[in-house]
Amino acid sequence: MFHWLEKNPFFFAVGVFLVIAFAGLVEILPNFAEASRPVAGLRPYTVLELAGKEVYKKDNCIACHSQLIRPFKSETDRYGQYSLSGEYAYDRPFLWGSKRTGPDLHRVGNYRTTDWHENHMWEPTSVVPGSIMPAYKHQFTNVADIETAYAEAVTVKNIFKTPYGDDIKAGKEAWEAYKPKVLAEAKAVAAQMKNKDVKDMVAAGKVPEVVALIAYLNSLGAKRYEAKK
Amino acid sequence: MNALMAKGLLFAAILIGATVYVVNSMHIDLSDPINLITMIGAVAIAVLTVGVSIKYINQMKTDTASGELAEENWDGIGEYKNELPGGWAYSFLGTLIWAMWYFTVGYPVNSFSQIGQWNEEVKAYNAKFEEKYKNPNQETLEDMGRSMFLVQCAPCHGNTGDGLSGKAHDFVDGRISKKQVLDVIKKGSNQLGYQMGAMPANMVTGKDAEEIAAYVAGGMKGKQPASFGVCAGCHGADGKGMNGMAANIAEYDENLITHVIKNGKHGAIGTMPAFHDRMTPVQLKALATYIQTLRGE
């Protein structure tokens, strides 16, 4: 029977395909709908936070940092509550990572603050002697792409029904109308920072990458949830 | 055993020995089940790979190729019709049976919950901890406090608690700096959750403020400025906060630490995050005790 297959490449290929395709269905489908549901009270990322997430992707922090707290006491003591599936419902892509050269960041917003991040991203060893994390000084002068972040918000709202407000809609004009809100959010972050370049840029209506990144890092944890009314 | 096998196993032994040595030098408890299983796994990897591959490599020395050749031949490559090696075939069958058993009988679908396991781990730990450290003595508290401080607080306050040249609060150089006191006097404060509530802004200004700040920052030693009376109304003449009505500005007591850790603090230096309820009362006390000891002379 197998020798017959080996003489009939077409059926051989079909056989291989069936054998390998089968497992994928069993692995991915049963839980698909369940895993798409957000936990109660979870809010989508703001546009500034999305721009920060892009900085996180661009500078590829995932190379060293995970965002997945496993249910072990040693991890919940270090990083806080273990991660829940529904907390990732708005994460496209997921950013769990597969290597912890640095610590987990899934709830880093709960125990680090803007000024700490400012010091740390500028020169990690200034706050953590012995750190091997690179300094990301260029993030203090590079401009974050908030426009593309807005486009992402529009996309996930329209296609995946992510619950954004009515002011997030397609088109350049809608973006121009929305832009001041992003800048205001950036100002609030920059107000807690000391770097002169950062303050100047924000005053000039530009968002330095580090401001967006810090907004994103601060959002990881309790701030991902709607403020209780 | 031949020389090649002996060398291989020696290599495996050295690797495992080095691993155990390094791990031990970091004071790891190898009797912890997870650690133990991991070490057993490591031994299995090293020994089985070396053992089995060298067994076959040895056959290159001792055995000769034989068997019935298949009719086909590809680019000069022939194929024997030899039977499966027995050890391999039985192991394959064995793992398949084991897998089916595991999934259906041994540990059937959904009989394990990782969250349930976490709950139990934490519950067991808490019960043990509360029992053991009901009335810890000074030394225990200090020690416990140090261990927590180094893990949770040192990334901001530094290993020595000196605040890393002004990046966070400095515990070594006295209770609180002049700059911080002035800032509070100017802006008031309403974030630590004391019974008294808010401290109003700008109660004193100018030279008075300077004097008070210098006095508080100096550890409340020497002659008390007359204007300190304003403060004493809430913080007490000794600055200790009148039994928790307001912040203790003379020393780090348990009450102050509890309020700061629970609520976080935004001040002249920057922002300290709130840890909410992540620490138990004993742990808070331990941190307070330890922080007291950081204060230099």
Added chain:
Amino acid sequence: MQSNAALEYDYTIAKLYTYTAILFGFVGMLIGTLIAAQLAFPDLNYLLGEYGTFSRLRPLHTNVVIYGFTVSGIFATFYYLAQRVLKVSMAESKFVMFIAKLQFFLYLVAATALVVTELMGYTQSKEYAQMEWPLDLLIVVIWVLWGIAMFALIGIRREKALYISMWYFIACFLGVAMLYLFNNMAVPTYFASGGVGSIMHSVSMYSGTNDALVQWWWGHNAVAFVFTVPIVGMIYYFLPKESGQSVYSYKLSLLSFWGLMFVYLWAGSHHLLWSTVPDWMQTMGSIFSVVLILPSWGSAINMLLTMKGEWNQLTDNPLIKFMVLASTFYMLSTLEGPIQAVKSVNAIAHFTDWIPGHVHDGVLGWVAFMIMAALFHMAPRMFKREIFSKNLIEAQFWIQTTAVVLYFTSMWIAGITQGMMWRAVDEYGNLMYSFIDTVTVLHPYYAIRALSGVLFLTGFVMFAYNMIKTMTSAKELTEEPQFRSPMA
């Protein structure tokens, strides 16, 4: 059908991919050595401004060694051996030749675009799938072209039954095609938002846990269908061919192949143990990983047994050494992986350096060794010259073997130590180590790994030099060697 006349095989395409395998191998391993050194000596992060940090370079390393070096190796060996085991020459079909040339051209375009866009920071952030959507589309085209060339060659074959190597190459083609497509599904935001923002950006079709499942369904099987399946295909051809021995057992080949096909796909969730994926799915990944040991070891054992009684070939022919050691490292990584997939072990191993250690047993000791041995074997036949220097190969072999051993032992110790330190508690039940303690303790191991990188890279440069000399100035051959490759 011309019965006995020897076929004149056409190696144009195999040669082209041989060049790119050497080039990308060098670049990828150079970056690998640099990032290894950066973890030991962080000042090396600032050699190239923002483009030179560990984090930017790491995916460049993985993508250049995978899509550049390994995939070039796969195409080179495929276009070489497929002709021979199917008994057709590419010169016989203008169509196949055209498709293959087009494929190579687009491959060069894609490789260049990959390097440029990744340095600029365009990324989907999914491991081994970082390239943004325009590149993904290009890669799909390249892959389809390969499929067309493959099945066209099979269509005009003279050898009725497919040789084992072909089974594996077919599986490689199908597996990667299916997995790559599903994992890279994304919506370009520019079009979905009415022309706002960057045209390169896209968002994944899946979110959170689902995205993770799809990603590791791919990630794990990328290992299967790029680092395992085609490499097994290679050894099934090059080891018997170089040694002149017949494959030990058809039955073992057969069971190993179908076993591997069936079991591999189920094991992907071992990358997601203790995550938010349902418990039963994790258990499944764990169990199938253990079962997977045997179909993996089956091929390795089959190859080792093929060399039964050939001890002098092992000591005397460095190419045989490479391939026998490759089988052994394949056994090491396919036992280490399953053990790391045991849930209790993974609780320690996951996120630590033990995983890159496991990875490089496979990619250095198995993939790179096998590809280099294959290219060495091909060179005298493609360029009609003997291999430039046997001594150089011998030296290269020992240097690189030392390098792999240093790599995996250092990361083994580093990873286990790190994993156990993260969990360690003091007498009060508080965490014993701050995170930075677990970083600084690794410095010596990171330094050893950097050294191992320098050694492996040195070996690769020796390989490249030997190959270039073989192509250009080694002694010419009058007729094709039947088995053992001639070397000076």
